[in-house]
Amino acid sequence: MTMKEAYLRLLSRLYELYADREAATIADWVIEHITGMKRIDRIVHKNVLLSAPQQLQLADATERLLQHEPVQYVLGEAWFAGMRFYVDRNVLIPRPETEELVEWTTEEIRNTKYEVQNQQPTILDIGTGSGCIPIALYRQLLPNASVTALDVSEGALKVAKQNAIALAAAPIDFLLLDFLNEAEWQQLPLYDIITSNPPYIKQAEAASMNRNVLDFEPATALFVEDNDPLIFYRKIAAFGKTHLAAKGALFVEINEALGLATIDLFKSYGYQALLRQDLQGRDRMIKAWL
Numbered sequence: 001m002t003m004k005e006a007y008l009r010l011l012s013r014l015y016e017l018y019a020d021r022e023a024a025t026i027a028d029w030v031i032e033h034i035t036g037m038k039r040i041d042r043i044v045h046k047n048v049l050l051s052a053p054q055q056l057q058l059a060d061a062t063e064r065l066l067q068h069e070p071v072q073y074v075l076g077e078a079w080f081a082g083m084r085f086y087v088d089r090n091v092l093i094p095r096p097e098t099e100e101l102v103e104w105t106t107e108e109i110r111n112t113k114y115e116v117q118n119q120q121p122t123i124l125d126i127g128t129g130s131g132c133i134p135i136a137l138y139r140q141l142l143p144n145a146s147v148t149a150l151d152v153s154e155g156a157l158k159v160a161k162q163n164a165i166a167l168a169a170a171p172i173d174f175l176l177l178d179f180l181n182e183a184e185w186q187q188l189p190l191y192d193i194i195t196s197n198p199p200y201i202k203q204a205e206a207a208s209m210n211r212n213v214l215d216f217e218p219a220t221a222l223f224v225e226d227n228d229p230l231i232f233y234r235k236i237a238a239f240g241k242t243h244l245a246a247k248g249a250l251f252v253e254i255n256e257a258l259g260l261a262t263i264d265l266f267k268s269y270g271y272q273a274l275l276r277q278d279l280q281g282r283d284r285m286i287k288a289w290l
């Protein structure tokens, strides 16, 4: 099978599940991953034959994609903040809106005393998953940040550590910790900056979610109990009262449907809070400070 035939065959199968543009993006990504060739080179070499192992890899990828598995898990890679992260089913696939949270946090750190006085801010990321937030912050603030990240999932921390090493962020400290258990907070010091993209989807919303999210992404990364959809924000607000350094700040991603409720929650704990929309105009992130 030639390069061109492989692409067209995959594309025709993907049309069974995806709209034209998305199918073409996925097909490009898969063929590039398998052949190691950029689009322009594949056009020039369109009649080159795929090797037997490449054909097997393509057959496996096609099968998995047709089962609705996200392309990022099929290929074991996701792009975030210009870096390629390893991902598997232990971790949430990093989302573009989370990059906006990282950008906001970085800007604010740069505009404060830390950069001006050349101090090293201490940063904690809660519910780190693939490690996308702390690794992007560490890389952008290098060498001026001391970064810690925690998660309740051993599988997620394994992936995050692997990413930190691969992406030149090995000095990040990773902790296995159940953040909902307040007794575990005692082992943690003060932080200048606390970031989090915690679970925030109600179980009741599962019925309206896409299969590729619901069937493949880890439930611990997505869902909270319906009776307290803001549980993580309540805990983060309480944690900040005892673990945020003077002039420190929290940056959290939120459920777009709960922007005002989440702002009110932080205010009820004595914080000042600012709500920001993402590029799609959805309520998506909050900065809170005491």
Ligand SMILES: C[S@@+](CC[C@H](N)C(=O)[O-])C[C@H]1O[C@@H](n2cnc3c(N)ncnc32)[C@H](O)[C@@H]1O
Residues within 6 Å of the ligand: 091, 092, 093, 094, 095, 098, 126, 127, 128, 129, 130, 131, 132, 133, 150, 151, 152, 153, 156, 177, 178, 179, 180, 181, 196, 197, 198, 199, 200, 220, 221, 222
């Ligand atoms: C929405 S995912 C975010 C992952 C990553 N920060 C990102 O933005 O892609 C939430 C993460 O919180 C973790 N988590 C869930 N419950 C937790 C708990 N009780 N304590 C610590 N982490 C928890 C999950 O394992 C998951 O990695």
